Amino acid sequence: xxxxxxxxxxxxxxxxxxxxxxxxxxxxxxxxxxxxxxxxxxxxxxxxxxxxxxxxxxxxxxxxxxxxxxxxxxxxxxxxxxxxxxxxxxxxxxxxxxxxxxxxxxxxxxxxxxxxxxxxxxxxxxxxxxxxxxxxxxxxxxxxxxxxxxxxxxxxxxxxxxxxxxxxxxxxxxxxxxxxxxxxxxxxxxxxxxxxxxxxxxxxxxxxxxxxxxxxxxxxxxxxxxxxxxxxxxxxxxxxxxxxxxxxxxxxxxxxxxxxxxxxxxxxxxxxxxxxxxxxxxxxxxxxxxxxxxxxxxxxxxxxxxxxxxxxxxxxxxxxxxxxxxxxxxxxxxxxxxxxxxxxxxxxxxxxxxxxxxxxxxxxxxxxxxxxxxxxxxxxxxxxxxxxxxxxxxxxxxxxxxxxxxxxxxxxxxxxxxxxxxxxxxxxxxxxxxxxxxxxxxxxxxxxxxxxxxxxxxxxxxxxxxxxxxxxxxxxxxxxxxxxxxxxxxxxxxxxxxxxxxxxxxxxxxxxxxxxxxxxxxxxxxxxxxxxxxxxxxxxxxxxxxxxxxxxxxxxxxxxxxxxxxxxxxxxxxxxxxxxxxxxxxxxxxxxxxxxxxxxxxxxxxxxxxxxxxxxxxxxxxxxxxxxxxxxxxxxxxxxxxxxxxxxx
Numbered sequence: 001x002x003x004x005x006x007x008x009x010x011x012x013x014x015x016x017x018x019x020x021x022x023x024x025x026x027x028x029x030x031x032x033x034x035x036x037x038x039x040x041x042x043x044x045x046x047x048x049x050x051x052x053x054x055x056x057x058x059x060x061x062x063x064x065x066x067x068x069x070x071x072x073x074x075x076x077x078x079x080x081x082x083x084x085x086x087x088x089x090x091x092x093x094x095x096x097x098x099x100x101x102x103x104x105x106x107x108x109x110x111x112x113x114x115x116x117x118x119x120x121x122x123x124x125x126x127x128x129x130x131x132x133x134x135x136x137x138x139x140x141x142x143x144x145x146x147x148x149x150x151x152x153x154x155x156x157x158x159x160x161x162x163x164x165x166x167x168x169x170x171x172x173x174x175x176x177x178x179x180x181x182x183x184x185x186x187x188x189x190x191x192x193x194x195x196x197x198x199x200x201x202x203x204x205x206x207x208x209x210x211x212x213x214x215x216x217x218x219x220x221x222x223x224x225x226x227x228x229x230x231x232x233x234x235x236x237x238x239x240x241x242x243x244x245x246x247x248x249x250x251x252x253x254x255x256x257x258x259x260x261x262x263x264x265x266x267x268x269x270x271x272x273x274x275x276x277x278x279x280x281x282x283x284x285x286x287x288x289x290x291x292x293x294x295x296x297x298x299x300x301x302x303x304x305x306x307x308x309x310x311x312x313x314x315x316x317x318x319x320x321x322x323x324x325x326x327x328x329x330x331x332x333x334x335x336x337x338x339x340x341x342x343x344x345x346x347x348x349x350x351x352x353x354x355x356x357x358x359x360x361x362x363x364x365x366x367x368x369x370x371x372x373x374x375x376x377x378x379x380x381x382x383x384x385x386x387x388x389x390x391x392x393x394x395x396x397x398x399x400x401x402x403x404x405x406x407x408x409x410x411x412x413x414x415x416x417x418x419x420x421x422x423x424x425x426x427x428x429x430x431x432x433x434x435x436x437x438x439x440x441x442x443x444x445x446x447x448x449x450x451x452x453x454x455x456x457x458x459x460x461x462x463x464x465x466x467x468x469x470x471x472x473x474x475x476x477x478x479x480x481x482x483x484x485x486x487x488x489x490x491x492x493x494x495x496x497x498x499x500x501x502x503x504x505x506x507x508x509x510x511x512x513x514x515x516x517x518x519x520x521x522x523x524x525x526x527x528x529x530x531x532x533x534x535x536x537x538x539x540x541x542x543x544x545x546x547x548x549x550x551x552x553x554x555x556x557x558x559x560x561x562x563x564x565x566x567x568x569x570x571x572x573x574x575x576x577x578x579x580x581x582x583x584x585x586x587x588x589x590x591x592x593x594x595x596x597x598x599x600x601x602x603x604x605x606x607x608x609x610x611x612x613x614x615x616x617x618x619x620x621x622x623x624x625x626x627x628x629x630x631x632x633x634x635x636x637x638x639x640x641x642x643x644x645x646x647x648x649x
Contacts, residue, residue, distance in 0.1 A: 042388075042404065043384075043391050043402045043403060043404050044391070045384060045404075046387075046418055047383040047404075047418060047435075047437075048385075048477060063408040063409065063411050065410070065412075066121060066411060066434070066452055066453075066467060067408065068080065068121070070083075071121075074131070074133040074134045074137035075137065076137075077118075077125075077134075077140065077141040078137065081122075081140075084114050084115055084118045084145065085144070087114045088111055088152070091107055091111040092111065092158055094107055095107040095108060095111065096158060098161075100161070100168060101171060102175060104165045104183070105165070105175075105183045105510070106459075106510075108186050108512075109182065109456065109511060109512050113464075113511045115145050116453075117453055118141055119142060119145040120451050120452055120454075121138075121452050121453070122138040122145070123450070124138075124452060124469055125138035125413070126138035126139045126217075127221075127224070127444055128413065128436060128443065128469075128471060130414060130440060130441075130443075131413075134413070142213075142217070143214065143217075146210065146213045147206075150193070150205075150206045150213075151206055153193035153209075154193055154194060154197075154206055156195065156202075159195045162187055162190070166183060166184070178508065178509055178510070178513075179509075179510075182510045182512055182513055185308075185512060185513065188308055191296075192298075192304055192307060193205060194296040194297075196296075197295070201295060204295060205292065205295055208288055208292040215284055215288065219281045219282060219285055222281065223278075224444045224445070226243075226250050226253075226271075227250075227251050227252075227270050227271055227275075228245070228249060228250045228251065229251070229270050230247060231244065231248055234249055238260065238266060241255065241258060241263045242267075251266070251270040251271045253267065253271060253445055254267050254272075256356065256359040257360055258360065261343075261350060261357075264356040264357070264360060265354070268355065268613065268616065269613065269615065269616060272613075273615060273617075274616070279617060283595075286587065286592070289587060290590040292304075299589075300314065300590070302314040302317075302584055305587065308519065309519045309520060309521050311521055314584055314587075317584055318581070321580055321581050321607075325574065325577050328570050328574050328577070332571050332573075332574040333609070334570070336609060336610070338567075339353060339357065339358055339361045339365065339568065339571070340353040342361045342364055342368075343361050353610060354610065354613065355610045355611075355613060358568060358571055358610075362568035362572075365567055369567065370560040370563060370564040371560060372487070372557070372560055372561050377557070377561065378485065378486055379484060379546050379548070380544040380546055380547075380557075381485040381487065381489070381490045382483065382484055382485070382545075383437070383474065383485060385543050385547070386485060386490050386543065387402070388543055389539070389540075389542060390402070390494065390497055392542055393533060393539060393542075398505065399424055399425040399426065400430070400501075402421070402433075403420065403421045403423060404418060404420060404421075405419045405432075406419070413436075414436065414438075416437070416440070416476065417435065419434055420432065420434075422504045429465065430466075430507070431455065431466040431503070432465065432466075433504070434452075434467070434469045434470070435472075436469055436471045436472070437470070437471075438473075438474055439474065443471075443473065444471070446471070447471065447472045447473065447492050447495075448471050449468060449499035449503070450468060450469040451467075451503060451516060452467040452469060453466060454503075454512075454515060454517060455503075455508070455514045456508070456514060457510075463507070466503050466514065466515055468499075468500050468503045468515075470496045470497065470499070472492065472493065474489060491534045493534075494530040494534035495528070495530055495531050495534075497530060498530030498531075499527045502523075503515035503516050506518075535565050537559055540558050540562070541555060544558070574608055574609065577607050578604055578607040581607045582599070582603045582604075596617070597617050600617065
């Protein structure tokens with residue numbers, strides 16, 4: 001019954017059902033179509049202009065975040081969670097008293113939905129809202145709902161109400177395939193939560209789950225914090241690349257695209273400098289996950305996490321990773337030799353290839369070999385043009401149009417957020433996408449998709465429309481200049497929009513399996529597919545227009561851009577293999593054979609090929625980003641330790 005929050009976090013399972021197309025099981029016929037609104041306007045223009053702000057409105061009603069009335073103020077989260085918990089109590093009472101049948105599954109799904117609608121929304125707000133009061137209130141709501149979910153997953157009376165249904169073969173045979181599958185998935189959630197244990201052990205499982213949730217939140221919060229170093233410890237000429245605050249230089253990322261080797265080296269060593277608190281949190285988190293897995297009957301946490309996925313077991317995963325690494329080996333070595341050669345050409349005094357080098361030098365090779373300097377392409381990739389390109393693509397493939405809609409007062413958390421209505425040519429309004437695309441202070445440096453509300457067929461025949469957020473980190477448009485994307489930014493936009501379309505088009509009767517609530521090893525398929533469209537000249541040539549002249553991106557430039565994506569591809573994939581292998585080892589057999597940092601070093605040497613850098617830790621790898629987007633640890637000033645262990649002169 002776990003709620004499905006940010007993609008890649010807690011998840012349920014689903015298969016996509018495309019509206020109006022094969023596989024929808026006639027769902028569209030049972031859903032009343034939503035009409036077209038006269039308040040919608042073209043999507044491209046909405047992203048190429050700076051928001052003008054609202055006219056002074058002294059009497060307008062404040063609707064609350066995402067249109068939820070209670071969330072017009074931070075205190076509303078407590079109201080929302082209390083309402084959800086009261087409704088959950090009523091639904092538990094109802095499902096335990098109803099005769100087993102399809103209604104049992106419908107009530108279970110409504111129970112899951114009532115909790116997820118608060119938990120998923122709060123999961124986003126706690127990291128993205130610019131106001132601390134909202135973030136703190138959302139964090140409390142996440143903890144409260146998360147604790148309630150874990151208790152429900154070990155509620156024996158609730159479990160028996162579902163068991164009665166699944167134990168009756170005649171009843172099971174009478175269920176349609178979708179209902180039967182959802183019932184089995186709810187049962188699976190009970191089983192991996194320890195429903196089979198005695199009362200004392202069930203309580204222990206709940207306590208462990210709650211502790212794991214708290215540790216996960218603490219760890220993830222820490223990965224988004226910058227780090228700082230005393231100013232005199234860095235050469236003065238590179239200070240300008242970072243934020244300077246008093247006597248300290250603040251490093252908030254890896255600066256992987258910086259042309260200055262020293263800047264990249266300093267950022268890597270400072271941002272990933274081991275933080276004792278974060279390392280203790282990681283080790284405690286891994287230990288508690290292992291304890292939970294063993295308590296509920298699994299040999300490792302990895303076995304528990306992979307149950308029900310396409311891969312099924314950690315043995316299968318490691319076999320795949322080792323085979324893939326073997327196949328990549330020769331190509332990866334060639335990639336590193338090529339990158340090393342470029343570094344030697346540009347910096348012969350310091351030609352050793354280090355982990356902070358591949359993103360930058362791969363870009364240099366692409367630019368030189370294919371003449372694809374990003375500055376030549378950016379004018380053709382205005383954000384508005386890219387959004388129109390997506391709009392055209394979705395229209396031709398799926399019969400879908402994106403419209404910009406003016407949000408109500410209080411509906412969004414930042415002025416730059418755009419709201420898109422997703423409209424199907426025959427079924428009408430499918431859902432909403434909130435686009436939080438622009439940089440701001442304190443915003444996490446990561447591109448991701450959040451489910452705010454899952455779609456489901458309600459008892460009255462209406463369809464509960466899905467709501468999602470896409471979060472990017474793009475530069476703001478100005479009065480005279482739209483936001484211009486590099487080719488990499490454009491590809492990321494397509495990727496994240498693939499997740500959003502999955503959420504919009506995965507229209508199922510039950511929210512427990514809607515959209516991206518599917519096996520996590522399938523969730524990236526639609527988004528990766530969208531990357532192929534972003535790298536196909538037949539698609540790119542349809543929308544890439546110079547923001548001033550309207551000139552189309554020349555065909556030879558499109559072809560060169562698409563061909564350049566192959567540069568360093570093996571090394572990039574090898575990096576992902578390293579991340580995946582590290583994840584499997586951390587969540588494998590416990591106690592671990594060494595410290596998490598030593599395991600990082602050993603795994604990097606085995607699966608990546610570039611040397612481990614002393615006094616850096618693995619928390620960056622755990623954020624599942626590429627070398628340009630990995631995260632470090634919380635802010636910590638260790639001037640003396642930095643002075644003795646780091647030298648950039």
